[in-house]
Amino acid sequence: MERTTEKDSNYTGLEHMPLGELLRNINNEDKTVPLAVEKALPQIEALAAVVTKKMRAGGRLFYIGAGTSGRLGVVDASECPPTFGVPFDWVVGIIAGGDTAIRKAVEFAEDDTEQAWRDLQAFDINKSDVVVGIAASGTTPYVIGGLKTANEKGVATGCIVCNSGSPVASVAQYPVEVVTGPEFVTGSTRMKAGTAQKLVLNMLSTSVMIQLGRVKGNKMVDMQLSNNKLVDRGTRMVMNETGLDEQTAARLLKEHGSVRKAVEAAR
Known part of the structure; x- marks a missing residue:
């Protein structure tokens, strides 16, 4: 070769x-x-x-x-x-x-x-x-x-x-x-x-x-929230998907541990 x-x-x-x-x-x-x-x-x-x-x-x-x-x-x-x-x-x-x-x-x-x-x-x-x-x-x-x-x-x-x-x-x-x-x-x-x-x-x-369904739209909805940057990104994603205010979105994200689960809970 x-x-x-x-x-x-x-x-x-x-x-x-x-x-x-x-x-x-x-x-x-x-x-x-x-x-x-x-x-x-x-x-x-x-x-x-x-x-x-x-x-x-x-x-x-x-x-x-x-x-x-x-x-x-x-x-x-x-x-x-x-x-x-x-x-x-x-x-x-x-x-x-x-x-x-x-x-x-x-x-x-x-x-x-x-x-x-x-x-x-x-x-x-x-x-x-x-x-x-x-x-x-x-x-x-x-x-x-x-x-x-x-x-x-x-x-x-x-x-x-x-x-x-x-x-x-x-x-x-x-x-x-x-x-x-x-x-x-x-x-x-x-x-x-x-x-x-x-x-x-x-x-x-x-x-x-x-x-395998690990992306929704174009978002990493199952990403691990392993630092403040990713928590902030996840909060914005929840806000954009649900129309919730930042404080509520952040609370849901913290409670449920992922963007996907937070959005499902909000709906």
């Missing part, structure tokens, strides 16, 4: 570029990412459809990855409970090397083809669930091994990769391939590839949660 993520940058002499030129060139490369994602929309839709179907039936969504890709999965998973008010174990991010690897690289963790399935077994993974492997290169052994075993066990699998024709995509039942091309700094897939993966993860989890 051709690993375009490893190709030489379209730019050279980076250390000699004036700061303004560096920033413009990085920005010009970043502008290409949403267009690459757009080409993968049918693949993203197919993956989102199966995740929605499985989760409606009581299944869960698991992300597995290493390095930047693993961290992005952990971030997306960790943001679902506060944003959509879902249980913490509905969407689970697993990174090669364990939680230590979120902050500090764990040497050779991504090269173990057996570890991902062991990590998934800690969550009693089963045929109701979906496993999505995230790997910019599409060659990460940790991800390949996890997806292969998931397939063998009858678990639905997907992936998000940034090269075409990769080993990861070949084993995933619902592959998403966003081909982002050479990085500004050669091989630094935390840049365009990472941005592409973040965009796809946003689209996947958000569209699934909307289909």
Whole structure:
């Protein structure tokens, strides 16, 4: 396979570029990412459809990855409970090397083809669930091994990769391939590839949660009220939905713990 993520940058002499030129060139490369994602929309839709179907039936969504890709999965998973008010174990991010690897690289963790399935077994993974492997290169052994075993066990699998024709995509039942091309700094897939993966993860989890009824109109009616900013936002949402004054809306929100329940109580 051709690993375009490893190709030489379209730019050279980076250390000699004036700061303004560096920033413009990085920005010009970043502008290409949403267009690459757009080409993968049918693949993203197919993956989102199966995740929605499985989760409606009581299944869960698991992300597995290493390095930047693993961290992005952990971030997306960790943001679902506060944003959509879902249980913490509905969407689970697993990174090669364990939680230590979120902050500090764990040497050779991504090269173990057996570890991902062991990590998934800690969550009693089963045929109701979906496993999505995230790997910019599409060659990460940790991800390949996890997806292969998931397939063998009858678990639905997907992936998000940034090269075409990769080993990861070949084993995933619902592959998403966003081909982002050479990085500004050669091989630094935390840049365009990472941005592409973040965009796809946003689209996947958000569209699934909307289909699961976790958004009303365009509002996060089940968000966790975990700080003053969110309490203020929730109060305004209750006011807008019900026509209540601020004091009454705030009281109902405090009593019932969510925008959805406060609005239902008011009605």
